Amino acid sequence: MNEPRINERIRVPEVRLVGPKGEQVGIVRIEDALRLAQDAELDLVEVAPNSRPPVVKLMDYGKFKYEAAVKAREARRNQANTEIKEMRFRLKIDEHDYETKKGHVIRFLKGGDKVKVTIMFRGREQSRPEMGRRLLLKLAAELEEYGVVENMPSQEGRNMSLVLGPLKKKAEAKEEQRQAREARKAAEAEAREHRKAPRGAAEEAETEGAEPEAVEVEEPAAE
The missing domain is CATH 3.10.20.80 (Translation initiation factor 3 (IF-3), N-terminal domain)
Known part of the structure; x- marks a missing residue:
């Protein structure tokens, strides 16, 4: 420029x-x-x-150029980090495959990536585009807590596609994943330390606070 x-x-x-x-x-x-x-x-x-x-x-002008360069780098970084994943569905997909592929779409969206969901028509299915549209909109409705529709269903030859965008930016999603990993590692470390604790210490901890055992004391014989 x-x-x-x-x-x-x-x-x-x-x-x-x-x-x-x-x-x-x-x-x-x-x-x-x-x-x-x-x-x-x-x-x-x-x-x-x-x-x-x-x-x-x-x-x-020097400050203006610096701020503009920072914004440009940030824009390039966000553009590079955001990927468009693709998930393909058959029109007559069974329930198990549908749930499996929906899980993949959720994982992509939670990771901050866009997802292009494509319905592939075979043979006479091409004459029923409304069925593909219904399937795509059904999926979008089920995923509204993870993503938003950026491109409504559109047909391209034998395929019909819809694009879902993540609700969270890639950087935010990565930060949440990092925090979750750190929390999981901390919990695992705590569990390991608990397993390593000496048995005597564990038994002492269990008995701490228990009532003292009653001891019988003999009275002296009367003279």
């Missing part, structure tokens, strides 16, 4: 000036705009070069 013209590189007689907080200053001579930028220790940045006159804004 071409960088905008800034400061002395803006070579026009006048500009429409916007202040650092977005306030409209109006049309001013370029010399006056540059002086205002210098007095405020800011840059004069051309934000709409094709306007007549061009629109310029007072801003800290």
